[in-house]
Amino acid sequence: MTNQYDLLLVDDDPDLRSLLKQYLEKHGHQVATLSDASQLDRRLARQRPDLLILDLMLPGESGLQVCQRLKLADEDLPILMLTARGDEIDRIIGLEMGADDYLGKPFNPRELLARIQAILRRRKLRGPAGAPDPDGGVVVFGDCQLDLATRRLQRAGQTLPLTSGEFSLLAVLVRYPNRPLSRERLIELSRGREAEAFERSMDVQISRLRKLIEPNPGQPSLIQTVWGFGYVFVPDGKAR
Template sequence: MPKILIADDEASLRDALGIILRQAGYEVRMAADGAQAVELFMRERPDLVVLDVMMPRLSGFEVCEALRAISPEVPLLMLSAKGAVDDCRTGLRAGADDYVVKPFDDEELLLRIEALLRRRDQAGAAVTSASKMTPTTIGSLTIDPLRCEVRVDGNAVTLTPKEFQILALMADNPGRVFTRDDLIEALWGQEYEDSNISIPVYIRRIRLKIEKDPSRPEYLKTVWRFGYKLGD
């Protein structure tokens, strides 16, 4: 039974989410503020975390960054009444995998949670073909799909699950140009194509981690008006 940590300072919402998730078959843990969320995460090691943005002691953004440093692979879903684009971008930059604005539809929330858990379990298989499981090397960049590992100049690079999936998908097709819709359909699903997922934010975060000069990328390149490609 997957374990989900809910972090929200609003008791009524925590309780409502707990009921929804337990009825869906999940084990639930709850935190009333950001600092407690980090403490519970360290002790319980949940399979997925649902984070509110505005919390005392540590904000959802701060918790997101802390959890990413502890566990790069855990799916993080940010849940907030704030629907501004800047808040969504901040959450994604902090390491969130998805962002849902309150009030939300219960069924949609469950579908997003199921999708995040499924893609976590299928992270390696979802972005590599059965026939190509060997590492891809481009210059000093190496992407190893079996180890879910990325290295630059021999040094390991820490990526979130979604960042790794984007890079591994492109490494499996070096030189191919991927549009925004290509990446979203492959890694999130067609139902997310009209969502506010910001592929440029993910690309920027990946470049900051793998490029010597992110403003002049050697590996992850932009093809103006079309999309992105890895390598030449």
Template sequence: MGQRILVIEDDGNIRDVCRRYMEREGYEVVMATDGQEGWELFRLHEPDLVVVDVMMPKKDGYELCQEIRRQSDVPIIILTARGEERDRVMGLTLGADDYITKPFSPRELVLRIRNIFRRTFQGRTNSGTQDEAEILDYGGIIIHPAMRQVTIAGHVIDLTVKEFDVLYVMARRPGQVFSKGKLLELVWGLDNEVDASAVTVLIRRLREKIEANPSKPNWIQTVWGIGYRFDPYGEDKLCD
């Protein structure tokens, strides 16, 4: 059986369509009809990815994202109403990795899931020599792509899939300025309809995890009017 996906959605038609398309791709699918049941099934089945609707009875998608993030960095895709930017931004702020707006194509949802799994697991089959060569060591921060692990001052930092991807993309080209559009292209993909607010929210989340003072970041610098860059000498600035 393939990776396990938990779908939490109160609309029976959407659940059925999601199950058919996901199982056709070889995924194991667990279904929940409301947020409370979703939380119970999450703890019971330990899924590899969660798809959660924002508006649900008993426990909404926001609350569920918060609870999941307190104990897991499992990828989360939220389903939101079309045009409701506040839903998307709130979901991303609470730790979701991606979102898709309703009505949506089940093929697009499966593609998003496939891309997340590919990014998460692609490094695990590489040879040890290649893995070691790809480690980015900037002294205060070490990024290991094969393990998808970030260490700062000897402490492992828990990052979501997208948080790691954004950091790794920028850290591979230290000093280069990336516009929000370029990060969307490199991390979310050209065919994705995610807007620039996703980058803003994700950068803020990332800074909260890796920066000693997120309001005065050392590693991830803002280049006003253009975008962001990774400063490989960020840790040295703490001594200035």
């Protein structure tokens, strides 16, 4: 029997909200629908769903801004983002902000249902992407230290904010020092086996991490490129 979940859908299209609510409830899930970020904040203050379905193009605060805000607040709430825009950069940024998955409109409601089930099944098996590791300890590299238990990154004594996606990727890199990893393998390790390989997203997120930890992001020494393959994390910063 399929697990039943408490779902929250935020989209400014009333027809789509009604359609998806009916479809998902027909498959046994509880579904609440909202139209904007202010309604979402009031709802989350009272009750947390199992998963948030969040439209990118919301009036006022956008879905991307909401996603980033929730993830920076250490929210472990799974987020599936929807968008009518085909711009690749929106998809990249959504994943960088910590979204668990991304679905472009128009879509088949059956695919949405399958993605919801995959996200929650994956999280049940391996925990949420970017979750702290109580047994991870502190990893020191360059002038940085990463506390895997508290998800805190410090550089020269200054604490730097990390999104869930950034922490998840950096945690993978520090666990595999001096070992070249393909883009596909990095996506799998940081987002789960069922995550869709999206190489451009990984390249952009690596670039963001480099700006946080590298002495010279233009000439990276800690996260080095393995041309035609992927990346390798080198804690001592020596050329390979």
